[in-house]
Amino acid sequence: MTVLDIRNVSKNFGTKQAVKDLNFSVSPGEIFGFLGGNGAGKTTSLRMILDIIRPDTGTIALFGEPAQKEQHANIGFLPEERGLYRNMTAFETLIYFGRLKNLSQREARTRAQDILKRFGLTAESTKKVSDFSKGMAQKVQIGTALIHQPKLLILDEPFSGLDPINQTLLEHEITNAAQNGAAVLFSTHIMQHAERLSDRILILARGETRFHGTVPEALHQISNTITLTTRTDPSSLPGIIQATPVMQEDDGWSQWAVTLAPGQSAENVLLHCTQNAIPLKGFEQPKPSLHDAFIHIAGDAASPSAQAA
Amino acid sequence: MLSRTSLRYIWLIALRDFQQTLRTKSFWLTVVFVPLFPLLMGSVMPHLIHDTTPEQTIILDKSGTVASTLEHAIHKDDPTVQITPPPAALTAAEPDHLASLLKPYISPGKSVQHPFKGYIVAIPAAFPQDSHVQIWISHSPGSILTIIKATLAHDMRIKGMTDAGLSPEIAVQINGATPSIGLHLPEHGLSADMLRNIGPTALALMLLISTIFTTQWLLQALVEERSGKLLEALLSSVSVDHIMLGKLLAALMSLCLLFGTWITAGISLLTHFGPQLGVEPAPILASLLTPRVLIGAPFFFLTGATLMAMIAFAVGVRCDTTREAQGMLAPVLMALILPVEILLQLTVAGVATQSISQLRWIPLWTPFLNLSQLNSAPLWELIVQGGEMLVVCAILVPLINRLFRHSILDYSAAPGWKGMKTALLHAIKNRDA
Numbered sequence: 001m002t003v004l005d006i007r008n009v010s011k012n013f014g015t016k017q018a019v020k021d022l023n024f025s026v027s028p029g030e031i032f033g034f035l036g037g038n039g040a041g042k043t044t045s046l047r048m049i050l051d052i053i054r055p056d057t058g059t060i061a062l063f064g065e066p067a068q069k070e071q072h073a074n075i076g077f078l079p080e081e082r083g084l085y086r087n088m089t090a091f092e093t094l095i096y097f098g099r100l101k102n103l104s105q106r107e108a109r110t111r112a113q114d115i116l117k118r119f120g121l122t123a124e125s126t127k128k129v130s131d132f133s134k135g136m137a138q139k140v141q142i143g144t145a146l147i148h149q150p151k152l153l154i155l156d157e158p159f160s161g162l163d164p165i166n167q168t169l170l171e172h173e174i175t176n177a178a179q180n181g182a183a184v185l186f187s188t189h190i191m192q193h194a195e196r197l198s199d200r201i202l203i204l205a206r207g208e209t210r211f212h213g214t215v216p217e218a219l220h221q222i223s224n225t226i227t228l229t230t231r232t233d234p235s236s237l238p239g240i241i242q243a244t245p246v247m248q249e250d251d252g253w254s255q256w257a258v259t260l261a262p263g264q265s266a267e268n269v270l271l272h273c274t275q276n277a278i279p280l281k282g283f284e285q286p287k288p289s290l291h292d293a294f295i296h297i298a299g300d301a302a303s304p305s306a307q308a309a
Numbered sequence: 310m311l312s313r314t315s316l317r318y319i320w321l322i323a324l325r326d327f328q329q330t331l332r333t334k335s336f337w338l339t340v341v342f343v344p345l346f347p348l349l350m351g352s353v354m355p356h357l358i359h360d361t362t363p364e365q366t367i368i369l370d371k372s373g374t375v376a377s378t379l380e381h382a383i384h385k386d387d388p389t390v391q392i393t394p395p396p397a398a399l400t401a402a403e404p405d406h407l408a409s410l411l412k413p414y415i416s417p418g419k420s421v422q423h424p425f426k427g428y429i430v431a432i433p434a435a436f437p438q439d440s441h442v443q444i445w446i447s448h449s450p451g452s453i454l455t456i457i458k459a460t461l462a463h464d465m466r467i468k469g470m471t472d473a474g475l476s477p478e479i480a481v482q483i484n485g486a487t488p489s490i491g492l493h494l495p496e497h498g499l500s501a502d503m504l505r506n507i508g509p510t511a512l513a514l515m516l517l518i519s520t521i522f523t524t525q526w527l528l529q530a531l532v533e534e535r536s537g538k539l540l541e542a543l544l545s546s547v548s549v550d551h552i553m554l555g556k557l558l559a560a561l562m563s564l565c566l567l568f569g570t571w572i573t574a575g576i577s578l579l580t581h582f583g584p585q586l587g588v589e590p591a592p593i594l595a596s597l598l599t600p601r602v603l604i605g606a607p608f609f610f611l612t613g614a615t616l617m618a619m620i621a622f623a624v625g626v627r628c629d630t631t632r633e634a635q636g637m638l639a640p641v642l643m644a645l646i647l648p649v650e651i652l653l654q655l656t657v658a659g660v661a662t663q664s665i666s667q668l669r670w671i672p673l674w675t676p677f678l679n680l681s682q683l684n685s686a687p688l689w690e691l692i693v694q695g696g697e698m699l700v701v702c703a704i705l706v707p708l709i710n711r712l713f714r715h716s717i718l719d720y721s722a723a724p725g726w727k728g729m730k731t732a733l734l735h736a737i738k739n740r741d742a
Contacts, residue, residue, distance in 0.1 A: 047541075050544065050545045051548075052541065052544045052545070069547075069548055070314060072545060072546055072547075073546075075545065077541075077542065077545035077546075078542075079538070079541040079542050079545070080541075081538035081541055082538060083534075083537035083538030083539040083542070084537065084539065085325075085329070085533070085537070085539065086533070086537065087329060087332060088325075088329075096321070096325055097542070097546070099321050100318065100321060100543070100546040100547060101546055102314070102317075141542075144542065154545075
């Protein structure tokens with residue numbers, strides 16, 4: 001059974017299309033990265049899942065049933081816009097949000113104590129949030145999303161504004177939640193986290209799905225490039241689309257940036273060179289990152305000019 | 310119908326907001342200070358405004374015939390009044406110069422060394438043939454003026470009648486003839502209208518003051534959640550309706566606590582100190598225990614509080630700072646407080662009932678004015694106006710709910726009344742955000 005199933009969901013704000021025909025699902029124990037630049041439609045999609053705004057078309061199912069407010073007791077949410085009640089203590093805050101997720105007073109107290117201990121905030125539990133540093137307040141906010149041990153954890157730009165220590169803490173909490181069977185859906189535009197954590201990703205650009213699959217599949221989308229150092233022009237080699245000289249070296253050696261045809265592997269090029277005695281001084285295959293894949297997939301929409309439009 | 314879970318969410322939100330209000334110093338200051346204020350005013354003000362300067366009367370009797378009679382009559386009325394011998398300058402002054410000489414006595418800060426408080430009576434030499442008596446008074450005329458006029462008139466009439474040939478005894482008898490008038494005043498010295506309205510008007514005044522404070526607290530809570538970016542986190546657990554109803558319930562809880570404390574304090578003060586101050590508690594308490602008040606007061610209390618809460622919601626959900634919210638709420642509060650305050654005073658005084666009767670139809674004022682006139686307004690008007698308030702709330706609550714839903718996460722909204730108008734129009738047109 002999928003925890004979250006989104007089918008053909010679209011949302012317009014006036015004449016602006018925020019989300020178009022969105023389809024994906026998240027299973028228990030899976031970490032799903034929801035990627036996109038600013039204004040791609042990530043927050044709108046998450047708000048629709050949480051029934052904060054309603055989709056114009058399409059269906060959203062939670063835990064195998066049409067989405068209803070009552071199911072929200074099983075959802076943990078960390079919003080992009082962070083905030084806490086300044087006059088409440090960390091302990092009270094955690095209990096309050098736990099109670100809103102249908103925990104009993106006693107259960108909420110026990111869980112709150114456990115989270116404060118886990119996050120190293122036991123000594124500050126009775127301090128008002130207004131007296132907290134930004135990092136401490138962020139930990140409390142993360143705690144409010146986790147206190148009821150949700151079956152679906154939704155995190156909107158969870159790493160933005162977090163210091164490196166809290167980023168590590170959050171990464172640990174995300175993997176921990178998934179290992180305990182929770183489905184995790186997080187939006188981000190920081191690709192390193194998505195690459196490290198995600199089992200599957202969806203790249204959104206201007207409200208449209210540009211890619212949906214695993215991280216290796218996304219990396220495969222990028223045109224394969226290699227760098228060769230040889231004495232002959234490699235553009236005539238089989239499976240090569242383009243070869244551009246990058247640098248002239250001594251004794252007739254030159255460095256070339258070579259673009260391979262789709263489906264062509266770098267190993268085949270190397271094999272062809274050795275079998276045909278083509279001299280090679282250098283052969284490099286740079287490992288592409290998800291950042292490169294994202295730029296390749298959503299590049300036109302993620303550019304500043306597109307975002308301004 | 311709200312589910313059990315929904316009721317739980319509403320209660321949790323209400324409880325948190327209520328506890329938040331209880332933690333503020335302003336709440337407890339309001340609870341304590343408002344009942345203390347009239348008590349302090351009642352006990353301290355008379356001492357502050359009490360004038361210890363003795364009242365004097367200077368009699369310049371050029372005729373030499375009525376001074377002793379006047380002195381006797383004035384002392385008989387008020388033995389504390391000092392009869393001061395006229396200064397030599399005044400005795401010697403020509404009648405035409407008296408006005409300029411006496412001006413300093415009645416105009417403070419002039420050449421008279423000590424403050425003068427009282428009357429200067431100048432009787433012409435040819436009195437009673439010349440009846441042109443002049444009186445200078447340093448303050449508003451009191452009972453002494455009546456005594457002076459009556460005494461001089463008596464003297465003139467007796468002289469006139471004896472000059473006409475009547476014996477002095479007959480003249481005194483004729484002059485003293487007065488009808489026997491039986492004077493019947495309302496019980497406790499107040500009119501029936503005043504007695505009926507004084508208790509409910511006190512309730513209306515308390516409701517007015519308490520709703521103003523509660524509206525401010527509700528507004529602060531809303532602005533805190535909006536500016537603190539808390540709403541999205543809340544909305545992941547509960548709905549807009551839960552938040553709105555929870556906050557409304559918290560406002561009502563604060564209002565009930567304030568109102569209950571003030572009523573208890575008011576009744577205690579009335580029963581303990583009322584008789585000492587000449588206020589009879591029984592008729593005031595009786596005016597609060599009529600069926601109309603017992604049924605009507607909770608109704609108009611609830612509708613008045615709901616109306617004010619809706620106004621706070623409409624303003625609070627559009628504002629990012631308390632200052633901005635206060636700026637928008639201030640004109641609404643002024644439009645409420647000033648007319649209602651004046652009309653409540655008129656209600657207690659038992660005047661202007663016609664105008665109040667018409668103004669009671671304006672929904673912003675209906676709960677407060679109707680509360681004050683529960684015992685005197687026609688029953689059909691109270692029932693129809695109660696229905697009118699229900700209709701207003703039935704329109705306003707869903708509309709503000711839509712505005713709330715529309716504006717709750719719209720941080721880019723234009724501030725001020727123009728932005729409010731745009732958002733309201735959008736809320737009317739669009740059911741969902």
